[in-house]
Amino acid sequence: MKRIAIIGAGMMGSAMSIPARDKGHEVRLVGTPLDDAIIAHARETRMHLTMQRPLPVGVVFYQFGEVRSALAGVDVVICGVSSFGVDWFLQQALPLIPPEVPVLSVTKGLVAHTDGTLETYPSYYQRLSGRGGFYAIGGPCTSYELAERRHSAVAFCGSDMATLHRLRSLLSTNYYHISLSTDVVGVEVAVALKNAYALAVTLAVGMVQRQDGPDAAPAYNPQAALFGQSVREMTALLKLLGGGPENIAYGAGDLYVTIFGGRTRRLGTLLGRGLTINQALQQLEGVTLESIVITQRMVQALRTRGQLAQFPLLHHVGKLLDGEQADIPWAALITPPQDKPGARPCI
């Protein structure tokens, strides 16, 4: 039995309490200052206010003002903030965490610097805090389904394999399946753009509804064409940034689950129907803007690097988010002819 503190009581952070409690650990769920209502509600009802799923018996809830007691004697901290909360976590939470305690982050995305360079969150935290011990979770796993104990396959990544093994032994269950990798760039880059490309694929859902009416039967050839292009562009990003190509399996899985995951699909579908981003956001009041901001940051970074043309589908999504109205660039899905010598008979 270990002591695990989760800082950030959003859906994904909170869902991590389920495998942690199922392994018998002492679990302390600490809200950020934005999570006051979630923590108050959970204390009263044990239900998570936004995820609408019960949290396990034995989880102890803390408002952020109580973070010091929550961190007393912890063995591991799980960082549950969204990409908007990264700098808050760095400045307000990290200084309170003993340097020998590893920090496992659920946040997905990359930091995009103004000079066009990109950085993983573990690297960003380490560079700015001066301490080490940062680990991250990649791969396809929605909070709702983790909370329902659905089979989920993820990757824990970070610089020290021994610590990765320890983190896995703390959290792996018969439904939460954890691969390990020290290829932080590979895992994090592979899954960073899942929201952007899930928007891209679901444009095809809206496009069919625009042609055939809102109750049209779904068509999968167009979605699959955009899915294939998304895998192509995510692979190119892996190559560009030096991650191992085998990590595309995490990226493809994460894209798959995000396409069917709710808010991103609804936004992509509306954009595919021909609505502008402002019209779409009006229909989706209350939708998280995280996927939009991440996409815009990445588009800007690749533009600054002069490499945006390698990512025509991402570029297209960026244009839509900038308010442009444009049809899906189908011609961009045709790859340059691949001319490789040497046909071989039996292989």
Add this chain to the structure above:
Amino acid sequence: MKRIAIIGAGMMGSAMSIPARDKGHEVRLVGTPLDDAIIAHARETRMHLTMQRPLPVGVVFYQFGEVRSALAGVDVVICGVSSFGVDWFLQQALPLIPPEVPVLSVTKGLVAHTDGTLETYPSYYQRLSGRGGFYAIGGPCTSYELAERRHSAVAFCGSDMATLHRLRSLLSTNYYHISLSTDVVGVEVAVALKNAYALAVTLAVGMVQRQDGPDAAPAYNPQAALFGQSVREMTALLKLLGGGPENIAYGAGDLYVTIFGGRTRRLGTLLGRGLTINQALQQLEGVTLESIVITQRMVQALRTRGQLAQFPLLHHVGKLLDGEQADIPWAALITPPQDKPGARPCI
């Protein structure tokens, strides 16, 4: 305007008449001896009997007994047979086709030899016929949706790039988007196992129904876990057989469209609910067995090569098709730890 003969009036072969006619070509659709009813019905009604979609005005229909007139003066032949028809095509149709006429095949799969070697269809045709000019279509494209002129992205592959360009110019439309590649092994291997892995992913659909009842809301974490593993195994097969890794984009797209494509999904779902293969086939009377046979052939070939252990999910599907009852091997989804040196900050 060119003359195009399609031999094999199944759904995919017949659907190829739509882009061909939209480009203004003279199109002759020739049934195999198994397609007599399809051809007779199309002559009367212009509807395709099994696809239940209209075929374009101007397509001329031929029973196989009339194949010689159908082939008179043709510029291109499209081979529309399923993998069961490959040897028939080789023996009965190919000798009638002038050697300078290229043959473009829609058949997906690989030939598995008893010694464990594998072979693409273009290579198989060339080796056994002694003539050249074989090309193939890979990538995500269901016949129904091609017939509805949905946007579809495919790859034409074969040994001669100039001929590939010519084939593309004959068939590309504003909805049928064609990439070109001489990496026949890469394209064909990437998409060969789409049926096997679509069975694998949809096991998770049935598994959830088995737990929560037939009307259970779908869960996507488990499907995404199996999707990621499928991409991993398809990539490993590409590497094993020497195809370019970038072709996984076709494989992932083809897997995506096949998961939502009907018969394979129904079979995978029933197996996932815990039915044996015989019980499942009883419920699905009339279902094509092509996906089953291809999977079994590939499992046997990899077993003979001593390489089946590299493909645990394919191995599992093979067991189910052999009548075994077994749970999804979730532990096999955990990859061996990837330990790569060198964390880098900004990238």
